[in-house]
Amino acid sequence: MVLVIAEIGINHNGDIDIAKKLIDMAVQTGCDAVKFQKRTVEKVYPKDVLDSPRDSPWGKTTRDQKLGLEFNEKEYDVIDKHCKQKEIEWFASSWDIDSQKFLRKYNLKYNKVPSAMLTNHKLLKTIAEEKKYTFISTGMSTMEQIKDAVKIFRDSSCPFELMHCNSSYPSKLEEANLNCVNTLKREFNCDVGYSGHETVSYICCVVATTIGATSVERHISLDRSMYGSDQAASLEKKGLERMVRDVRNIEKVLGDGIKRIWDSEKPVMKKLRNQ
Numbered sequence: 430m431v432l433v434i435a436e437i438g439i440n441h442n443g444d445i446d447i448a449k450k451l452i453d454m455a456v457q458t459g460c461d462a463v464k465f466q467k468r469t470v471e472k473v474y475p476k477d478v479l480d481s482p483r484d485s486p487w488g489k490t491t492r493d494q495k496l497g498l499e500f501n502e503k504e505y506d507v508i509d510k511h512c513k514q515k516e517i518e519w520f521a522s523s524w525d526i527d528s529q530k531f532l533r534k535y536n537l538k539y540n541k542v543p544s545a546m547l548t549n550h551k552l553l554k555t556i557a558e559e560k561k562y563t564f565i566s567t568g569m570s571t572m573e574q575i576k577d578a579v580k581i582f583r584d585s586s587c588p589f590e591l592m593h594c595n596s597s598y599p600s601k602l603e604e605a606n607l608n609c610v611n612t613l614k615r616e617f618n619c620d621v622g623y624s625g626h627e628t629v630s631y632i633c634c635v636v637a638t639t640i641g642a643t644s645v646e647r648h649i650s651l652d653r654s655m656y657g658s659d660q661a662a663s664l665e666k667k668g669l670e671r672m673v674r675d676v677r678n679i680e681k682v683l684g685d686g687i688k689r690i691w692d693s694e695k696p697v698m699k700k701l702r703n704q
Contacts, residue, residue: 434646435460462518467528544568557585568596594624599662626662631672
């Protein structure tokens, strides 16, 4: 079954009540998991970037904005409890080693490597040593860089799945290049999913399912007009509902590929075949 991941990311805007509503939305639409992003802001971004001017609801600098979007232990405890109550898996992409070690507290089923961190081999080794099933996003990466990342996980005997994606927000349809799903499958002999950041509907996730993606991930939003750089590349509830419906229907119509005579065909066969 295709794993459908609702990417909450930072679309909660630092508000735990919004995060809970997004979790509820994912549950109500039939998603399998929700995903967040975890950063130690001072370690991920250089000081000059953090000191740079940037107006946001939290202040006048990029530091204010980044810190305002981060959840800490108190909020993640609420997320963990809420997801358990709603019976949905949650996990997060970690952007630094401290964040990855922090997430260990929750004994999550999955890990995630964001595209931005694919070449951070120290972080990858820290994730791989946990030996949890890990989704590895491959946006803005060469085949050689992906090969290096795959080697780290295979050397650690850590199960993984690559995710084809385009890291622009929002991404253009003509740059989706979904045939890379099967390119990555052939090259690395592993499962491959798709992480989409398009503004135009959810067509890429549906097509990716059709050509064999084993997971699909889309950002979700309560309202795409809300503050945030990822909101425009997100699906609201109706769009998410339709995407999950279409992904599940595609799974049904694709079947298992084994040719058989169905019970529903037997009366017709008896009627039409005399020989």
